[in-house]
Amino acid sequence: MTETAPVRTAFCAKQPPRAHPRPEGQDHYTISEVAAHTGLTAYTLRWYERIGLMPYVGRSHTGQRRFRNSDLDWLAFVGKLRLTGMPVADMVRYAELLREGEHTFEERQELLESTRRDVRKRIAELQDTLAVLDYKIDFYADARRASERA
Amino acid sequence: MTETAPVRTAFCAKQPPRAHPRPEGQDHYTISEVAAHTGLTAYTLRWYERIGLMPYVGRSHTGQRRFRNSDLDWLAFVGKLRLTGMPVADMVRYAELLREGEHTFEERQELLESTRRDVRKRIAELQDTLAVLDYKIDFYADARRASERA
DNA sequence: CGGTTGCTTGGAGTGCACTCCAAGGTCCTA
DNA sequence: TAGGACCTTGGAGTGCACTCCAAGCAACCG
Structure with missing residues (x-):
């Protein structure tokens, strides 16, 4: 479990103002909440993380993923990129740049x-x-x- | 080689007026000419025919494919549909309707x-x-x- | 005459983006 | 204390749209 430090670096901080609040107002969501919200499966969300497409997802004290609003922003953005037909590898590249x-x-x-x-x-x-x-x-x-x- | 009759039925006859004339003015092209013109490979063109995506392609007296301008029109249209992300099966369905x-x-x-x-x-x-x-x-x-x- | 291009069928391989599972474990809620 | 949600890794399977080949043969071009 040799994680690099939680970089969560300054990336293009804001999405354009969003219309809809996230399910429950708090800033942490379980994987199944995120799955329900995004329409992606939990498998896919874990896969995204595995391949480096997520800019580090936090963990609860018991090791469970805790997605934050910024992760939902990111996933919304990834969703848009996906619609453009951008290959996943390119999105991963962008995610790497964020981490750097x-x-x-x-x-x-x-x-x-x-x-x-x-x-x-x-x-x-x-x-x-x-x-x-x-x-x-x-x-x-x-x-x-x-x-x-x- | 039990081909059904060359149906070549009235289908939406015209494409919107085209700007560019086809390579060589004649109304028959070999598979490699079509490949060069469309950017598809000969394999893909034969495959399109196999799966029923082409509305019957004529043959020369020796059995070689002879694509006509209407085939190029059709391929151009298929190319557009492909850009929309339409699954090939749906295009085949449309091609069937043409044949019918x-x-x-x-x-x-x-x-x-x-x-x-x-x-x-x-x-x-x-x-x-x-x-x-x-x-x-x-x-x-x-x-x-x-x-x-x- | 030889080389290129084409024909046929059936089937195998590729690359992408998931999609799912096994297996063995932890943690939370009723 | 049982059930459910979640964790991990590695790997297998899926579906799509090609992409290519084998094998054996015919035709065309210089």
Whole structure:
């Protein structure tokens, strides 16, 4: 159990203001609470920790995980990144940068900017796709209207 | 080699007008030409056909695949659907509907509309993500500017 | 004529992101 | 005191979408 010190270093501290308070107001949650809240399974949460995707999760005096609000913030962020299709390995890289402290601000910013470029590209692609779908849906709608009139 | 008749049924006939002409102007391409054009491998193209994702591909008198412009249109469309994360099985379903003829127009339209809803949702999610990324990138940019002034 | 490209089927392998389990243990609540 | 939630590690299994190959053969090109 040779843990490195609980670094919990200054990372981009805040999420944009959240609308919804967390389940129970306190700042510690068991793994099953977090699972219920995030929709991830406890297995997945432990796996995230194993592969270094969590920036250190605290433990109770008996060794149970105690997730904090900052962990939920992080998981929400990871969820967003996941939606972009970012590979887990890249997220792990970002998590590493967090653990390494403030001197990685530049690299973190670059990583996020590159991700942002990807996301913008994906949005553009999807909007393209949307145009095609609109076109085809109109085609079918027209064709069916025409055949009804016939 | 018990092929069903080359159905090549009326499907949403046109893609939205395309900007780029196809490699060589003729209406038949070998598998490697299509591979080069689409970025898919010949393996993948054959696999698409095997699983029923292609609406019948013609053959030369010697049995070689001869892709036509309509196949390239279809592959371009499949490529877009792939970008949306639609599972291959659903695309196969759509391809089946094409093969079944005009009486499936309604179901095709529904399928595309459901896909469109998904795409819109994905775009919204990505825009959400974009907002978070912007926020964090600004955070790092500010922090670095501040530390430089210090 | 030889080399490249293509054909077929069936099946094996890859990489990703989970997903789950075993096994043996601790701790908390009713 | 029983049951349930949780802990650990290592490893196996899953599902998807490819990705590639073997083997044996046909056709085309210079």
